[in-house]
Amino acid sequence: MNFRRFLATSVLALGLSQGAIAKPQLIDQVVGTVNEGVILQSEVDAIINRVKGQAKASGQELPSDDALRVQAIERLIDQTLLLQLGERMGMEISDGQLDQTLANMAREQGGTIADMRASVEASGESFQQFREDIRREITTQQVMRANVDRRIYISLQEIDNLLKIMDQQGGNAEEYDIGHILIDIPSGASAEDIASAQERASKVIDMLNDGQEFKRIAIASSSGSKALEGGQLGWMGTNEMPSLFAEAVKGKKKDDIIGPLRSGAGFHIIKVQDVRGRQVVETVEVRSRHILLKPSIILSEEKARSMLAGFVKDLRAGEADFAALAKEYSEDPGSALKGGEYDWTDPTTYVPAFRDTLMALEKDEISEPFRSTFGWHIVQLLEKRVADKTDLAKKNRAQQLLYNRKFKEESFAFQQEIREQAHIDIFAEE
Structure with a gap:
């Protein structure tokens, strides 16, 4: 049996009257391999059906099934590579x-x-x-x-420079609702490859200028991470979008098409879908404390979780002191010596798992054990307040904007690197 065409077959039971084995029935089909892993037709179909369902609900027109299939496979390749890396990381x-x-x-x-x-x-x-x-x-x-964070460095000088820019902008800073299409250039591309990519980018711009729907073209043509979402990057200020985009969108109006913009990844096409003044949102700050255990060869995932569960039980029963436990057991060197305590902080600066768990707590409540990229935690919410516009709050905001910008840039570069190191084989449809 051809492995490329069939993952498995099922053999029906013997017919009582005919005494013959029925023909094998197709259960699933392998459409490609990524290193030692496989991509199944059922996985591709699930993504396509989900996109179609969302498009139907919003009244959006979609490209052909062939274009959707290509995008679904691309997403599954990226996902599979990250999952394989996650498995190696434990x-x-x-x-x-x-x-x-x-x-x-x-x-x-x-x-x-x-x-x-x-x-x-x-x-x-x-x-x-x-x-x-x-x-x-x-x-x-x-x-x-976990892999991109280690590539990001933000200097004090960068923060100071951005603070000066933010002060100059005052309350007049604008945010842009961005649509993005990437026509990628493969690693080691020849001059002909680059010229071909630029020609495709120019054709995309022509189609957009002729009034064709941006989301539909993005799904059909883009190699960006948000292709299946119609290339929607959402609202961003120029201080947090990639530098290449920030320079290009300044002064642009709603519905302007920008590009092609050349980067190491390929040719970018941007649509300014809307523009607004920066939304002023009251910043919530929290004071909290936590205990972190990092799984290792010695300390298993389950052991770390169960140890923290025991701490929670003792703390809630009043049989243990949080600060003492943090000083003895926590593997976060920045907070352990302070009894696990973090000073007033904008919770959006925390990783999602920590932020979401913390913000769901009531004052003085202790969480159940939870996992983040750093390890297993328990966290207690000590206080919550609406932040004033202190210098510390401004610096935290500037640092977060710089982090967001660099994370977008470095995450794409990282994804490209692990693709280049992988063995990927997508089978032609028969």
Whole structure:
């Protein structure tokens, strides 16, 4: 049996009257390999069906099924590479951590996990499959952050320079709703490859200028990470978008098409979908303390989680002191000596798992153990306030904007690097 065409077959039971074996029935099909892993037709179909469902709900026109198939496979390649890297790193998302994430998602939508299950099943999807999709998404996000964070360095001079720019902008800073299409240039591209990519980029711009829908063209043509979302990058200020984009969008108006802009990744096409004055949102700051345990060869994932669960039980019973436990056990050198305490901080600067868990707590409440990219934590919310516009708050904001910009740039470069090192084979449709 050709492995490229069939993952497995099922043999039907012998017919009582005919005594013959029925023909094998196709269960699933392998459409490609990524290193030692495989991409299945069922995975491709699931992504395509989800995109079609979302497009139908929003009345959006989609490109051909062939274009959707290419984009779905591209997304699965990226996901598979990150999951394989996560496995080598020993990164696992426990059922407890997954349930906590789902509960946070449901709470943000004003419901419960039971409501979420009902909604997913009403759309025709399996809730168990939905859970596993979320587990994979959390894993890929954590793998990406763990590997990209180490590539990011922000100097004090960069923060000071940005603070001066922000002071000059005052309340007049603008935000842009950006659509993005990337026509990529492969590694080691020849002059002909580059010219061909530039020609394709020019054709895309012509189609957009002729009034064709941006999202549809992005799904069909873009190699960007948000291609299946129609290239939607959302609202960003110029201080947090990649430098190449920031220079290009300044002074542009709604519906302007920009590009092609050349970078090491390829040719970028940007649509300014809307412009607004920066939305002034009151900044919430929190004071908290936590205990971090980092799994290792000596300390397993389950042992780290169970140790923290024991701490929580003792703390809630009044049989232990948080500061003493943090000083003895926490592996966060920055806070352990202070009893695990963090000073007033904008919670958006924390990694998502830590931020979401912390913000779901009431004052003085202690969380259940949860996993982040750094390891296993428990956290206690000590105080919460609406921040004033202190110098510290401004510096934190500037640092976060610089981080957002560099993370976008470095994450794409990282994804390209692991692709170049991988063995990828996508089979032609028969």
